[in-house]
Amino acid sequence: MALDKNQMAKRIARELKDGWYVNLGIGIPTLVANHIPQGIQVTLQSENGILGMGEFPYDDEVDADLINAGKQTVTLLPGAAIFDSATSFAMIRAQKVQLTVLGAMEVADNGDIASWKIPGKMVKGMGGAMDLVASAQNIIVCMMHTNKAGESKLLKRCSLPLTGVGCVKRVLTDLGLFEVGPEGFILKECAPGVSMEEIRAKTEGRLVVPQGVKEMVV
Amino acid sequence: MEKTVANADAALAGIKDGMTLMVGGFGLCGIPENLIGALVRNGVKGLTCISNNAGVDDFGLGLLLKQRQIKTMIASYVGENAEFERQLLSGELEVQLTPQGTLAERCRAGGAGIPAFFTPAGYGTEVAEGKETREFDGKMYVMEHWLRADFSLIKAWKGDTNGNLVYRRTARNFNPMMAMAGRITVAEVEHLVQPGEIDPDEVHTPGIFVHRIFQGSNYEKRIEQRTVRQRA
Numbered sequence: 478m479a480l481d482k483n484q485m486a487k488r489i490a491r492e493l494k495d496g497w498y499v500n501l502g503i504g505i506p507t508l509v510a511n512h513i514p515q516g517i518q519v520t521l522q523s524e525n526g527i528l529g530m531g532e533f534p535y536d537d538e539v540d541a542d543l544i545n546a547g548k549q550t551v552t553l554l555p556g557a558a559i560f561d562s563a564t565s566f567a568m569i570r571a572q573k574v575q576l577t578v579l580g581a582m583e584v585a586d587n588g589d590i591a592s593w594k595i596p597g598k599m600v601k602g603m604g605g606a607m608d609l610v611a612s613a614q615n616i617i618v619c620m621m622h623t624n625k626a627g628e629s630k631l632l633k634r635c636s637l638p639l640t641g642v643g644c645v646k647r648v649l650t651d652l653g654l655f656e657v658g659p660e661g662f663i664l665k666e667c668a669p670g671v672s673m674e675e676i677r678a679k680t681e682g683r684l685v686v687p688q689g690v691k692e693m694v695v
Numbered sequence: 696m697e698k699t700v701a702n703a704d705a706a707l708a709g710i711k712d713g714m715t716l717m718v719g720g721f722g723l724c725g726i727p728e729n730l731i732g733a734l735v736r737n738g739v740k741g742l743t744c745i746s747n748n749a750g751v752d753d754f755g756l757g758l759l760l761k762q763r764q765i766k767t768m769i770a771s772y773v774g775e776n777a778e779f780e781r782q783l784l785s786g787e788l789e790v791q792l793t794p795q796g797t798l799a800e801r802c803r804a805g806g807a808g809i810p811a812f813f814t815p816a817g818y819g820t821e822v823a824e825g826k827e828t829r830e831f832d833g834k835m836y837v838m839e840h841w842l843r844a845d846f847s848l849i850k851a852w853k854g855d856t857n858g859n860l861v862y863r864r865t866a867r868n869f870n871p872m873m874a875m876a877g878r879i880t881v882a883e884v885e886h887l888v889q890p891g892e893i894d895p896d897e898v899h900t901p902g903i904f905v906h907r908i909f910q911g912s913n914y915e916k917r918i919e920q921r922t923v924r925q926r927a
Contacts (some may be wrong), residue, residue: 524795525721526865533922541724541916542864548722548775548919559864561871563803566796570815600783602772607822608796611815642819
């Protein structure tokens, strides 16, 4: 069975380390906040100007002046800090944020990522993604393995305009967890019940399947 | 120095077709609602607008887009505005998409007298096309230029008549840098107070950057994504 969104978020949450500052992108990455393991303290950074972002507010706590980068209403945890956008990206470029988790339209087996534009069809803009991927030491892309047309999103080369070059270190899809190495996508864990054949068939980029790949615990 | 003006319309005195404007806000959070309303009433057009987003179809800068008052938009993210995307794809609107951190830093640079700087964001992508690149300590960077505006339109929570500003929560976002980068910086505030009522230690934007200030009214503060949790 392919992973559902919450299982993907849960798997990524296990990569978190105590004391980290973490930036979670829009979509599935946002769900990671719901699965932070017991005993681990991480501080969530939102690039519109928050360190120490908390949960969604109760209905009577909603504050129009307090949103995350996905424009969702949020709360602040005790000890949170608010700052302007230049300061926010200063801490991102200066690598004070230990982990960035973001979505993508395509990832290539050389670590390139495309996430902001389909020429002639769709333009969302890059938002903060280009700044994040250019600077983060540790980037996990979290996305579905194939697009709506069933085509692989793990490619030899990105076909869409790039967000960053050679920057993606790890990719979690609904089918498995991959590391990006010199030989391409290295399968580290496969989703429970997903066959190697399915992963091979749905991965257009170079794929390495080491001996004894484990099934993911979710 | 007393900088108070009567209202949003008076605050825009001298604005002309073809000018470059910075407009604070992130999504609909921290946008100068009263000043945007005054721009719509004024009808000024051919504007270049620098703002992280372009509002939504019927609020924020979306109102100016609908009236076709904007010729060029410099922004980082346009995802929530269908009319923006339509004008962009059809070529009616010139759009310069800029990485968000680069946009913030370009505004800051404009307000700080720094004509250009190098950033790693966008290296190797179409954002870097035609721009100088350079290696520093083994990593490649793209040269980006400052941004400055004829008018910067700022929203703050509190301000005094000298122009000292205090922002609230994430409504701060781009406002402080844009306030620095305006030839004429206009601030609308929810609470206009007298000098001395803001603790100098708590001023976010010193009044030297602000030329005109007024207390806004009828704030709608529309929420794009109202997300809540249930009480157990």
